[in-house]
Amino acid sequence: MAFGSSKKVLACVLALLSTPVWAVGKCERLVVTGSPDAPPYSWQDPQDPKHLIGANVDLLRQVADELGLKVEVLHAGRREQALEEVRSGRMDLLLDTPMQVAQLTALDYIHPPLQLNEYLVWTRHDAVLEFNGPADLARYQGSVSQKARLTPAFDAFAKAQLKLDRAQNLTQAFQKLVLGQVDYVLAGRYSGMALTQSLGVGNDVIARGLPVDRPGLYLAVSHNSACNDSWLRGQLASKLAQLPLSGTSEAVLQRNVERWKAQMQPAAQ
Numbered sequence: 001m002a003f004g005s006s007k008k009v010l011a012c013v014l015a016l017l018s019t020p021v022w023a024v025g026k027c028e029r030l031v032v033t034g035s036p037d038a039p040p041y042s043w044q045d046p047q048d049p050k051h052l053i054g055a056n057v058d059l060l061r062q063v064a065d066e067l068g069l070k071v072e073v074l075h076a077g078r079r080e081q082a083l084e085e086v087r088s089g090r091m092d093l094l095l096d097t098p099m100q101v102a103q104l105t106a107l108d109y110i111h112p113p114l115q116l117n118e119y120l121v122w123t124r125h126d127a128v129l130e131f132n133g134p135a136d137l138a139r140y141q142g143s144v145s146q147k148a149r150l151t152p153a154f155d156a157f158a159k160a161q162l163k164l165d166r167a168q169n170l171t172q173a174f175q176k177l178v179l180g181q182v183d184y185v186l187a188g189r190y191s192g193m194a195l196t197q198s199l200g201v202g203n204d205v206i207a208r209g210l211p212v213d214r215p216g217l218y219l220a221v222s223h224n225s226a227c228n229d230s231w232l233r234g235q236l237a238s239k240l241a242q243l244p245l246s247g248t249s250e251a252v253l254q255r256n257v258e259r260w261k262a263q264m265q266p267a268a269q
Contacts (some may be wrong), residue, residue: 027227040256089224113216198264
């Protein structure tokens with residue numbers, strides 16, 4: 001009887017000792033996806049169309065390396081398709097999603113956000129446009145890409161108060177601005193910078209004032225992912241909190257702005 005009890009105790013001890021190793025080791029590889037059309041944060045790699053590249057990809061790889069995890073960042077289709085791949089658990093993580101209350105039943109959002117996408121007001125360089133805050137835009141005609149991911153609060157304000165043309169993409173929005181068809185464009189700081197320079201209109205348009213909106217771009221782990229545990233979420237949150245302090249995010253963003261501009265040059269020519 002004593003021998004049998006000792007065996008049970010030994011088995012329990014071994015199980016307890018092995019649990020932390022299993023918890024850390026069960027997720028050695030993350031399968032990740034995101035938006036294929038959101039440079040400089042993430043976009044489809046023209047040299048390797050099955051994968052995504054961009055600032056968020058680079059930052060996630062850096063974090064994963066520090067945690068001893070391997071990541072594969074795959075192109076899963078449009079944003080809606082990428083979201084469904086992660087919701088279902090076929091992929092583990094989204095790398096550039098805004099906070100959506102409706103998705104909280106399927107995704108765990110990691111705080112703080114990986115990036116804050118600052119939306120600025122872009123005008124022609126010689127434009128006479130009085131702008132001290134979002135309310136001033138009500139008297140002007142503006143444009144924004146229909147792919148823009150604004151915060152729910154600002155999106156509601158824009159629909160109620162602003163005259164905003166929803167362009168097919170950001171290129172079309174800036175073309176309308178240069179042609180004088182609209183007075184301003186709402187665009188992200190870095191995406192606007194890269195696009196205007198790649199289109200050769202960097203000297204013709206400027207960004208005005210402070211950001212009108214700052215939606216966060218989050219990492220989000222699927223509830224159906226085998227990798228989703230408290231250890232992973234805690235480690236990701238800790239690493240993300242350290243990124244702004246190190247200046248890494250800014251450097252990675254600037255590098256990917258240049259990367260995207262270089263890829264856009266042949267197309268522009």
